[in-house]
Amino acid sequence: MTDSRPQAKPLATGSSPSLEASASSGPIRAVKLKHPWRNVIAVVIIIFAVLFVLDASQRTAYDWPSVGKYIFDRRVSEAALNTLQLTVYSMIIAVTLGIILAVMRLSPNPVFKSVAWFYLWVFRGTPVYVQLVFWGLLAIIYQSIDIGIPFMQPWASFQTTAALNTFTLAVIGLALNEAAYMAEIVRAGLMAVDRGQEEAATALGMTWFQTMQRVVIPQSMRVIIPPTGNEVISMLKTTSLVTAVPYSFDLYTRTRDISAETFNPIPMLLVASIWYLFFTSILMVGQYFLEKRFARGVGDRKPEKSEKVSLATGVLSTVPDSTGALPLPIADKNGGDSR
Amino acid sequence: MSDVSAASPATSVAATSAAVPPMVLAEQVSKSFGSNEVLKSISLSVAKGEVMCLVGPSGSGKSTFLRCINHLEVVNGGRLFVDGELVGYTQKGDTLYELQPKQAAAQRREIGMVFQKFNLFPHMTALENVIEAPIHVKKQPKALAIARGKELLDRVGLTDRMGHYPAHLSGGQQQRVAIARALAMDPKLMLFDEPTSALDPELVGEVLDVMKGLAQSGMTMIVVTHEMGFAREVADSLVFMDGGVVVETGVPREIIANPQHARTKAFLSKVL
Numbered sequence: 001m002t003d004s005r006p007q008a009k010p011l012a013t014g015s016s017p018s019l020e021a022s023a024s025s026g027p028i029r030a031v032k033l034k035h036p037w038r039n040v041i042a043v044v045i046i047i048f049a050v051l052f053v054l055d056a057s058q059r060t061a062y063d064w065p066s067v068g069k070y071i072f073d074r075r076v077s078e079a080a081l082n083t084l085q086l087t088v089y090s091m092i093i094a095v096t097l098g099i100i101l102a103v104m105r106l107s108p109n110p111v112f113k114s115v116a117w118f119y120l121w122v123f124r125g126t127p128v129y130v131q132l133v134f135w136g137l138l139a140i141i142y143q144s145i146d147i148g149i150p151f152m153q154p155w156a157s158f159q160t161t162a163a164l165n166t167f168t169l170a171v172i173g174l175a176l177n178e179a180a181y182m183a184e185i186v187r188a189g190l191m192a193v194d195r196g197q198e199e200a201a202t203a204l205g206m207t208w209f210q211t212m213q214r215v216v217i218p219q220s221m222r223v224i225i226p227p228t229g230n231e232v233i234s235m236l237k238t239t240s241l242v243t244a245v246p247y248s249f250d251l252y253t254r255t256r257d258i259s260a261e262t263f264n265p266i267p268m269l270l271v272a273s274i275w276y277l278f279f280t281s282i283l284m285v286g287q288y289f290l291e292k293r294f295a296r297g298v299g300d301r302k303p304e305k306s307e308k309v310s311l312a313t314g315v316l317s318t319v320p321d322s323t324g325a326l327p328l329p330i331a332d333k334n335g336g337d338s339r
Numbered sequence: 340m341s342d343v344s345a346a347s348p349a350t351s352v353a354a355t356s357a358a359v360p361p362m363v364l365a366e367q368v369s370k371s372f373g374s375n376e377v378l379k380s381i382s383l384s385v386a387k388g389e390v391m392c393l394v395g396p397s398g399s400g401k402s403t404f405l406r407c408i409n410h411l412e413v414v415n416g417g418r419l420f421v422d423g424e425l426v427g428y429t430q431k432g433d434t435l436y437e438l439q440p441k442q443a444a445a446q447r448r449e450i451g452m453v454f455q456k457f458n459l460f461p462h463m464t465a466l467e468n469v470i471e472a473p474i475h476v477k478k479q480p481k482a483l484a485i486a487r488g489k490e491l492l493d494r495v496g497l498t499d500r501m502g503h504y505p506a507h508l509s510g511g512q513q514q515r516v517a518i519a520r521a522l523a524m525d526p527k528l529m530l531f532d533e534p535t536s537a538l539d540p541e542l543v544g545e546v547l548d549v550m551k552g553l554a555q556s557g558m559t560m561i562v563v564t565h566e567m568g569f570a571r572e573v574a575d576s577l578v579f580m581d582g583g584v585v586v587e588t589g590v591p592r593e594i595i596a597n598p599q600h601a602r603t604k605a606f607l608s609k610v611l
Contacts, residue, residue, distance in 0.1 A: 200458035200517075203409055204472035204524060205448025207440060214475060218462050297461045297504035 066267035070258065071274060079254030080275045086170060086239040086250060087279075091232050093175035098182025103212060105187055116183065123180035128173070132244040135173035138164065167249075170242040178235060185227045189220030221294040229287035233280050251275055360423045362387045362528050362559040363408060367417035370403055377403045379583040380417065385561060385576075390554045392570035392591065393563045395580035396606055401563045404580070405530050408561070409450040410443055421450060422527060448476055451521030455533040457513040459505040465492060465516045466501040469523045477524065484523070491519040495549050511542030515549050522553075529553065531562040567611055571595055579603045 056062055070076055104116035123131070139160040148154035164172075193216050201211040240252035248257065251272050259268035361384040370378040377400045385391050393401040406412040407419060410427040419426040427443060428435040438446070459468050469488035473479040479487075492501050495515040505513050514534055521529060531550065535543040547569050554560055554573045564570065570577055570591045577591040579600070587600045595611070598604045 194458075196454060196456055196458040197460065199411060200452075200454060200460070202444075203411065203447055203450070203452040203454075204520070205444045205476045206472065207444050210475055214471065215460055219460075294462075297463065297506055 061266055062270065063264060063267040066262070066264060067270045067274075070255075070268060070271045073258075073271075075254055075258065076251070076271055076275070079249055079251045080279075082167075082249045082254075083236065083239050083251040083275075084279060086167070086174065086242060087232065087236045089171045090174035090178060090239075091235055093171070094178035094182045094231075094235075095228065097175065097179035098186050099217070101179060101183035102186035102190060105183065106190055107208075120180045120183060123177050124184075128177045128238060129241050129244050131177050132170065132173040132241055135169045136166070136245040138169060166242075166245050166247040170239075170245045170247040170250075173245065174235065174238065174242070178231065178238075181231060182228070185231065186220070186224055188227075189222075189224035190216055192223045193219045218294070222291075222298065225287065225290050225294060229283065229290075232283050232287075236276065236279055236283070359387060361385055361420075362389070362422055363561065364420040364423075365404075365417065366419070368404070368407060368414055368419050369416035370400075370407060370412060371415055377583050378407070381580075381583075381585055382417075383578060383585060383588065385559060387559055388557045389576060390558075390560045390562065390574045391576045391578060392574040393561060393578050393580060394565065394567070394570065394606070394610075395586075399580040400583040401580050402532050405452075405532050405561060405563055408528075408530060409447050409452055411452075421446070444476075448472070448524050449527050451524060451526035451529040453514070453517050453521055453529070453531045453534050455536050457505070457510070457517045457537070459513055459517055459520070461505050464502050464504055465497060465508065465512075465519075468505070468516055469520045472520070473523050488519070488523060491522050492516070494522075494552075495519045496545070509542060510538045511545045514538065514546045518546075518549055518553070527559065529558055529560045531560065531564065533563050533565070535564065535566060565610055567595060567607070579606065581606070 057064065101116045101119060104112035105120075107113065142160055145158045145160055145163055146154035147156045190212075197215050197219065198211055201215040202208075206214065239250050242250050243253045248254070255268040255272040256265070259265040262268070363383075363385040365381050365383050367380040367382055368378055369376065369380050381400075381404060393404065395401050403412055407414050408421060408426065413427060424446065425435075426446065427438055429438060429442075430436075459465075460471065463471060466485070466488050469491055470481070470484040473484040473487065474481055489498075489501065492498060495518055497512060497515055497519070500508060500512055500516075505516070508516065518534075534550065535546050538546060543566070547566060550560070550562070550569070551573050562569070562574070574591045577589060577594045578585055579587040579594065579598075579602075581602050587594060587598065587603045594603065595607060598607055
């Protein structure tokens, strides 16, 4: 067993030709490159920012007392929760449907391919606002929803208005539109996985579905997650369009309704913006951890971590873990990781 | 190496299986990509326990032939049998029926394949790579698969690298994991597609050593390679392919020392 650390040797030989360096052979001590303009520009920007903040805090038009009064207003916080729910539900549906559509588009089955292509054509080709208006008019187009065999007495029949409230319609509208975009993101991710991976899985006797589920999709996640985070944040803001359904209990519509009573729109816009920013900040943190999770085996994973696991095999039983914690037994590690 | 006459598949299988059926039997196998004919009527057989090296210039069809054996490529003409079983089709009377994907997958799991670029699953550790197929394809209990996986990684000399991700392994180590991964399915045949071509020269030896050990344990192997030393030392038979046809077959030592065909001579003079 040769533990090949390729960088060790070339570095040593690479530095020897330089006589200067080999003469001192200690670490290089040199004057650091200075970046004076960076500091100047930073100072200028800070000055402008401070001036803007000071000015904004004194401007009456912003009406900060009203912002403070309404930011935790029950109507506003409930609307914020509604917006969050709209985002989460529609994204969950959109991601699921997007994966299905992407897999359909890449499948060898021509029927699946065409259906997925048609779906994308329709839902990506019309504005989400128009689609939301359509969903709002669903009850007028289809008064009742029947379940059963066509041209036969239905097994069950619902009044559309009773079965689907405006919140549900808003979720459906947002989700179905978003699914078209997610499908393209997922497709890009699936295509980014090396063909050899599929071949290796196939050669091991895995079925097409197993290959997708166990090998291709997990690897594509690394490519899929950053743009999906983008889509989630975009969705959070697109929820302000659900007034088209019309659903009026989301953050933006609610704050606008309040300002229609108070005749003071600017602080309510600030209230809405603060809430939106708060949610996007949380989503960005979530995205960071998801990206880390799916970067397993690639990128900047720290080598010590895998060293720790190899300790568990009992072969390299020399150094105890610096934290003093027992290294994970390998079997447990697999159990945790494979799901 | 037994030369196969162009008889009908049924009779020739019966004829050869009278003694010991060959592990791989190709009868006038041809394969083309569009108008490009890559394999032109390849006929050869590999006995159980035989180690065959396929050599030839790039584009000669050796890799394609290998990929046909486990049905990664679909054969256009002729018949290909693995352990007496027709690859990719079932035959009823004179009609061939394409296999269901599940049946094709079942055929493949009996055949291990090692790729030039390793193709390890990068999101899984070495051990996870090895136990993946036994658990999810063979439905082995996890504990059993792990025990067997550790044993195999031990066998290829990677006892202390089980928890490493492929990105933290050298090329030689990755290829040895790939061999262990293929062996974990208990294949009756191992295919090697230029297993050392993507390796740094100093890492080639460790992979060839593992393959040599495997050959000595009686595994049937077909190896596409440019390592003539390995072919001479380990292989039972050598097949030289060029332009989609088998040019020369025989005992490696004899072919390498005394090639009969001009094209073989020309090729060997370049690689030796």
